[in-house]
Structures are given as structure tokens and as C-alpha cells.
Amino acid sequence: MSTNPGQEAVLAQQEHAAHEEHAAHEDAGISRFFFGHVPEGVHGGMKQYGLLAIFLGVITLVEFLIIVPEGLQGSGVVIAPLVILSVIKFFCVVAFFMHLKFENQLLWQIFVAGLALGLVVALSLVLLFGVFRPTPRAFSEPRVEPFVHHAPAEHEPVARMLPEELPPPADPADLAPPAPAGGAVAGASPGQTLFIGTAACASCHAIQGVAQGVLGPPLDGIASAAGNRISGYSAEDYIRESIVEPDAYTAGTADGLSQDYQQGLMSATMAGIQLTDEDVDALVEYLLQLR
Amino acid sequence: MAHADTTHAPPAHPPAHEEETTTGINHRKLLMWVFLGSDCLFFGSLIATYMVYRGQSIVGPYPRDIIDVPITTVSTFVLLMSSFAMVMGVAAARNGNQKRLIQWLVLTIILGGTFIGFQVYEFNLFRVEGLRYETNLFSSTFFTLTGFHGAHVTLGLVWLIALAIMAARNPAGRPSDLDVDIAGLYWHFVDIVWIVIFTLLYLIGGFDGPPEAGHAAVQGWNWVTGLIS
Numbered sequence: 128m129s130t131n132p133g134q135e136a137v138l139a140q141q142e143h144a145a146h147e148e149h150a151a152h153e154d155a156g157i158s159r160f161f162f163g164h165v166p167e168g169v170h171g172g173m174k175q176y177g178l179l180a181i182f183l184g185v186i187t188l189v190e191f192l193i194i195v196p197e198g199l200q201g202s203g204v205v206i207a208p209l210v211i212l213s214v215i216k217f218f219c220v221v222a223f224f225m226h227l228k229f230e231n232q233l234l235w236q237i238f239v240a241g242l243a244l245g246l247v248v249a250l251s252l253v254l255l256f257g258v259f260r261p262t263p264r265a266f267s268e269p270r271v272e273p274f275v276h277h278a279p280a281e282h283e284p285v286a287r288m289l290p291e292e293l294p295p296p297a298d299p300a301d302l303a304p305p306a307p308a309g310g311a312v313a314g315a316s317p318g319q320t321l322f323i324g325t326a327a328c329a330s331c332h333a334i335q336g337v338a339q340g341v342l343g344p345p346l347d348g349i350a351s352a353a354g355n356r357i358s359g360y361s362a363e364d365y366i367r368e369s370i371v372e373p374d375a376y377t378a379g380t381a382d383g384l385s386q387d388y389q390q391g392l393m394s395a396t397m398a399g400i401q402l403t404d405e406d407v408d409a410l411v412e413y414l415l416q417l418r
Numbered sequence: 419m420a421h422a423d424t425t426h427a428p429p430a431h432p433p434a435h436e437e438e439t440t441t442g443i444n445h446r447k448l449l450m451w452v453f454l455g456s457d458c459l460f461f462g463s464l465i466a467t468y469m470v471y472r473g474q475s476i477v478g479p480y481p482r483d484i485i486d487v488p489i490t491t492v493s494t495f496v497l498l499m500s501s502f503a504m505v506m507g508v509a510a511a512r513n514g515n516q517k518r519l520i521q522w523l524v525l526t527i528i529l530g531g532t533f534i535g536f537q538v539y540e541f542n543l544f545r546v547e548g549l550r551y552e553t554n555l556f557s558s559t560f561f562t563l564t565g566f567h568g569a570h571v572t573l574g575l576v577w578l579i580a581l582a583i584m585a586a587r588n589p590a591g592r593p594s595d596l597d598v599d600i601a602g603l604y605w606h607f608v609d610i611v612w613i614v615i616f617t618l619l620y621l622i623g624g625f626d627g628p629p630e631a632g633h634a635a636v637q638g639w640n641w642v643t644g645l646i647s
Binding site for chain 2: 172173176177179180183184187188190191193194200201205206209210212213216217220221223224225230231233234237238240241242244245246248249250251252253256257389391392395
């Protein structure tokens with residue numbers, strides 16, 4: 128029992144080292160396991176994996192609790208915390224359950240490369256088709272010309288025409304006035320031009336000989352029907368309100384139409400379309416001719 | 419720190435076939451990680467497709483009418499716990515404890531099967547409530563994404579059942595710890611994909627309704643055209 132202080136210190140140091148080694152090999156030490164360097168070949172035991180599983184379970188519970196208050200459901204406020212929590216979960220599983228933390232660096236690089244490519248693809252798709260998506264309307268607007276009804280006899284058989292034989296493009300002003308077809312008015316009034324063009328009404332509404340939209344009610348004879356839709360409204364009042372305030376009244380089977388039309392669809396689709404007061408006046412004037 | 423080239427392999431059960439490779443990584447393991455990396459692209463595209471068409475269905479049922487977040491939270495937890503059972507199975511295989519390996523594998527299979535059971539219940543409920551594959555943009559993208567994930571889980575179940583049978587029939591040698599390890603990687607991957615799906619489709623997207631006036635897509639477009647003109 129006569130060890131001098133120097134020897135004692137050496138012994139203590141050895142014991143400490145042995146203890147450390149033991150911890151690293153048998154148990155890896157919880158904090159070392161999660162945050163420190165763990166020698167290759169050493170992986171977690173039940174204790175570490177169990178703790179991690181509890182931790183992941185608690186995160187899942189917290190994620191659920193975040194969206195329990197009705198006010199937070201579907202709101203933008205919760206997106207950031209939810210995304211952060213799931214990213215933590217994601218990388219915990221990858222690092223420890225898939226023990227990528229203890230593997231060759233090359234495997235990290237391979238997986239992260241795949242993951243990064245996947246994210247880039249996803250982000251590109253969302254940006255291309257979700258955020259910066261050209262709407263059909265925006266694409267077609269500059270290309271739309273008023274519908275002109277040709278008598279069939281005016282047509283040369285197209286197949287026989289060689290490109291160099293094609294006549295110069297006709298000036299719309301030179302064309303004969305279109306034959307009135309159904310409820311369509313002769314010539315392209317400003318209202319009709321708007322109807323087919325800028326206002327994009329034609330993409331959802333049908334008028335015989337003019338437009339074939341199916342999402343909204345057909346507008347043939349609207350001038351006659353409009354006065355009977357809402358009591359106290361003249362035909363003009365009703366048509367004007369239907370354009371300016373589409374959700375105020377949605378036509379359906381009660382009005383003798385073949386189906387009930389989607390509530391709120393017109394206001395949603397028209398959200399990006401700006402109409403001036405003159406535009407609305409022109410449209411109303413045009414629609415009032417459809418008797 | 420010295421280059422730790424496995425001078426201290428686990429004493430109880432040395433790796434079954436530690437062949438030399440130029441990368442120092444077993445080729446089967448490398449293959450699995452390359453596959454998982456590529457599978458990120460696959461699911462990335464499906465998730466992006468869902469996000470692109472999110473909130474643009476103009477006929478119902480919408481997610482808010484039909485998505486059940488509490489039930490899916492439970493099934494998410496079940497899948498998470500199956501990941502825990504799997505990692506314990508991998509540890510048992512590494513220690514050469516065949517009996518424990520079988521027990522953990524069976525638990526993993528039960529938990530994974532429970533998750534699939536929840537999904538079958540959910541899909542069937544949706545069908546009964548009128549949400550079919552072709553009903554709207556939401557249903558098409560939802561069923562495609564979660565269906566492919568469910569197919570991954572089912573494939574993993576078949577794999578784990580095969581491993582469990584192998585381990586029960588032949589206690590010596592196979593499945594090697596590497597066999598179990600690679601199956602485990604696949605299983606955990608399926609779990610992390612679900613972590614993403616659960617957050618995006620249920621916690622964030624589960625309350626979506628019909629498109630609103632001034633939809634983000636429309637706003638984004640107006641913003642860009644405003645910049646150009």
C-alpha cells in the first residue's frame with residue numbers, strides 16, 4: 128500500500144483510459160454516440176436506439192400537436208416548424224438507424240448526391256408547373272382573333288394548295304360579314320371580341336357559333352333568361368352582376384339548366400383577369416343581344 | 419486518429435465475407451446506397467407532382483373533407499417503431515444472436531404490416547366516400563404517391579419475411595449480418611420517405627380545399643408577367 132503519488136496518478140490515468148475504451152467499445156457512450164466520433168465497427172445498443180426511437184416518437188407527437196389548433200390548420204405559419212422537425216427526423220434516421228454516421232464518407236456522398244438531385248428535380252417541377260406556369264389564357268390571349276364564320280364554298284381544298292400558292296393573309300376587314308349563326312351577332316362587336324379574347328369568357332361559356340366552353344352555363348338566349356333569375360333584377364342588372372360579382376348567384380338546375388354549376392369557380396378562374404368598366408359595358412351590351 | 423481500417427472487428431461474429439474492394443465498401447452495400455440515392459429522384463418527382471397540383475382540384479372531395487390526420491399520425495408512429503425494431507434486428511445479427519434477430523424481424527414485420535393495414539383502410543375509406551383514382555387532381559397525385567410508397571413497404575415486408583424464414587430454418591451462417599443490414603437500409607429508407615409524405619400531404623396539405631381566388635399559381639404568373647412588361 129505504499130504507492131507514491133506519481134504512481135497513483137499513472138494508475139488513475141490508466142484506469143480512466145481503460146474506462147474510456149470500455150465505454151467506446153461496449154456502449155459507445157450516449158453523447159459520444161450521437162455527437163462524437165465513434166470508432167468504426169462500434170454501433171449503438173438498445174439504449175441508444177431506444178432513446179432515439181423515443182425522441183423520434185416525441186417529434187411526431189409535437190408535429191401532430193402543432194396542427195391541433197383549428198386556427199393553425201392549413202395556415203402558412205406551421206409550414207416552417209413542421210418542415211424543420213421532419214428534416215431533423217429524416218436525418219436522425221439516416222445517420223443512426225441507417226448508421227450512415229459510422230460509414231465510409233463515399234456512401235454519404237452517394238446518398239446526398241441522390242437526395243440533392245431529387246430535391247432539384249422536385250423544386251424545378253414545382254417552379255416550372257406550379258409557380259411560373261403560363262395559364263392557357265395567358266398563352267392564347269395574344270393569338271386569339273374574333274371568330275369569323277366562312278361559308279363552306281369560300282374554301283379551296285387545303286390539301287391541293289402548295290405553300291407558294293397560298294394566298295396572302297386576308298385582311299379581316301376585307302372578309303365578308305359572317306353569316307349569323309344561331310344567337311351569334313353579325314360581325315365582331317367589341318363585346319364579342321372581348322368575350323373570345325381578353326376576357327376569356329369563351330374558355331368556359333358556350334354560345335352557338337361563337338364559343339364552346341363547358342365549365343360554365345351556356346349563354347344562348349341569356350338576354351331573355353337573365354331577367355327571370357333574381358327578382359327585382361333586370362336582365363342588364365343580372366348580367367352585369369354575374370360578370371363583376373360571379374359568386375353572388377350561381378345558376379343551376381333551378382334555372383332550367385341541365386346541371387348545377389360549380390360555386391366559386393368563375394371568381395377563382397377570373398382572379399387574374401382585369402376588366403375595365405368599358406370592357407364590362409361592352410360585354411353586357413353584347414350579351415344583351417343574345418335573345 | 420489512425421485510419422480505422424477495421425482492426426477491431428466485432429469479436430463475437432466476424433463479417434461473413436469481407437472481400438477487398440477498391441472503394442473499401444462492400445459492393446452489395448454500395449449498390450443499395452446507390453439505389454436509395456436514385457429512389458430519392460423517383461419519390462422527389464412524385465412528391466413534386468403532388469405539390470404542383472396541390473389545391474387545384476375543382477371538384478371534391480378535397481383533402482380537408484377526407485384526410486384523417488390523427489389516424490395517420492398513429493400509423494406514422496407505427497412505421498417509426500418498425501424502424502427501431504429493424505435496427506435492433508441489425509444489431510442482433512451483428513452480434514450473431516440468431517434468436518433475437520428472428521424476434522426483432524418478426525416485430526418489424528408486424529409493425530410494417532400494421533402500417534399497410536392502415537393504408538388499406540384509408541384507401542378503402544376514400545373509395546367509399548367517393549374519392550377514386552380519377553376523381554380529381556388531388557386523388558390522382560395522392561394515390562400515385564402513397565400507392566408507390568405502399569408498394570415499397572410491401573416489397574420490404576416480403577424481403578423481411580424471407581429473411582425471417584431464412585434465419586429460422588438455417589441458424590448457421592445465413593442470413594449474414596450484411597444480408598440483414600442491407601434489408602434494414604431499404605426499410606429505413608421507406609420510413610424516411612414516409613416522414614416527408616406525412617409532413618407534406620397530411621400535416622401541411624391535409625386541410626386543402628378548392629382553389630381560392632388569387633391562387634398562388636395565378637399570383638406567381640402575374641408577378642412574373644408584371645416584371646417582364
